[in-house]
Amino acid sequence: MLRVGIIGAGHFGAAHAQALRAVDGATLVAACRNDAEGLKAFTEEYGGKGYLDYRELLADPEVDAVVVALPHHLHTDVAIACAEAGKHIMIEKPLAPTVAECRRILAAADKAGVTLMPGHTMRFTLPFLAARRLIDSGEMGAMRYGSSRMIKLWMEGNRRDWHLDTATGGGMLFTAGIHALDRLLAFAGRRATHVSAVTATSFHQQKADDAALLLIRFGDDAAGQVASIGYANGAFISGDELVFDNGVLAVDFFKGVTFGKDLKWQPVEGSIEPDVAGQGLIRQWQGFAKAVATGEKPPVTGEDGMHVVACIEAAFKASRERREVAVEA
Known part of the structure; x- marks a missing residue:
């Protein structure tokens, strides 16, 4: 079972949480959001432990993989931290705002040996x-x-x-x-x-x-x-x-x-x-979970996201x- 944490438990973080309910082989165990009231409401609805600091979520040994659903300019540092913590990474599009930052994310994932998949849901x-x-x-x-x-x-x-x-x-x-x-x-x-x-x-x-x-x-x-x-x-x-x-x-x-x-x-x-979009997000998680389990390349690669x-x-x-x-x- 792939145990997932959501970093960015907001509007689209909720869509991920909803999709995970329909995915065999993956489950939501943690979520991070920077306001206590919103975090409480999120975890009450979708379950999992709540963290106000993403670094605390990354330190949780029960989290195997993370979806990064943050504003675009925050992707790079958080994704690199995920890789360095040994967490598999699904990251909302765009992978990062610049090619240079994309290269840094790909290098960190490659060095850590974790699966990286940009979330190009369509x-x-x-x-x-x-x-x-x-x-x-x-x-x-x-x-x-x-x-x-x-x-x-x-x-x-x-x-x-x-x-x-x-x-x-x-x-x-x-x-x-x-x-x-x-x-x-x-x-x-x-x-x-x-x-x-x-x-x-x-x-x-x-x-x-x-x-x-x-x-x-x-x-x-x-x-x-x-x-x-x-x-x-x-x-x-x-x-x-x-x-x-x-x-x-x-x-x-x-x-x-x-x-x-x-x-x-x-x-x-x-x-x-x-529900074309919702079903697509479910399949996206199924593809990611399979890639993590088998060690195969994910359906959308980091190189695809960088291109x-x-x-x-x-x-x-x-x-x-x-x-x-x-x-x-």
Whole structure:
């Protein structure tokens, strides 16, 4: 049984606690939050011991693994401390706000011999998995073009001040648009090589971005685009259109997947379910627990998480300098 501690027992920490209830082979044993009242309410609802200091949680011998669900700028030091304490690490996306910090986390996990998995939850949703099965079958050939979108309300109820400032790793692209970017990278099945972008703050008074458009090259024979828009008023849009050598896919996270070939569309059975996000988080934990138990590579690697961050770093630089930028990692 994998015994889990949550560092950052807030809004999404609660989602992790809820998911763990449905995971065989993993259980919540501890949680950390920096206010006593909120911590008490969290542990009363989800169980486990409560800690106000994450270092005390890491010193608990009953904790085998930790999920880091903190503001982005706090990931690095805490993740390194987790590794040094010998705890396996699931870390909410982004892995860290910079490639340099990602490298430090990967090095610490490698040195300690612990499993590290970034929490790119949408890779575990049923629409994504159904699309990947078709892609992995090989019958469609290589992806040549892809378009992925995350267009949503930015000022949700869980929005915090740190989300609004670049100094704390905030912004729509790092917070939510990263999902669309990560999906495109995963569907492409190869590393991005170059990025050009327009990033802006269009809808809100804040220092960080709330809109970004990215054009991504995968070498010379494939490309993709990503829309990351945090509007002030609208309705949710999230999905992907992918063009392969021998067919096209439309991946809709509300309606499921459809496959296009010979000028006809065909729905893909078993590609949608109720509570898409919640079920994805359960599968994410199942994948992580299996990787820890077997010693195999996790379904999403630290290198995967670092590559997404590298693409975002390149996008911001490309926007500032108004040119295409090579992706660092």
